[in-house]
Amino acid sequence: MTERESKEEAADLVLEYELEAPPEKVWRAISVPALRDRWLPDGDLAQVEPVSSEPGAEVRYRLRDEEPPFLESLVTFQVRPNGGGGTILRIVHGLVDECLQPRPPTAANSNRSCLMRAA
Secondary structure (H helix, E strand, O other): OOHHHHHHHHOOEEEEEEEOOOHHHHHHHHHOHHHHOOOOOHHHEOOOOOOEEEOOOEEEEEEEOOOOOOOEEEEEEEEEEOOOOOEEEEEEEEEOOHHHOOOOOOOOOOOOOOOOOOO
16 A cells, blocks of 8 residues: 555545455445445446446445535445455545545736725
């Protein structure tokens, strides 16, 4: 993990679950649309197709809030086997909406005309 990724993840919500089901079954539940819709409806997704996917290991979806301001976020599901035939499911959820990104300050020498208001 790079330093940038670890800083980004520090601001994200990270949950980890240990499940009794084998990794293949958990992977199907998060990646096959018909199974995924049972717990993550298409209406919650900003786009139905995953943003990225590494088969059997990781899938990312873009989500959109149902209420204003309709912020978008990125949720990553990571699947890995535990030692006893079960699965460790790691969920990383972070806001990625453009309106939340910091904007650079306007330059003092922007060559804009200076307008004054009459009092």
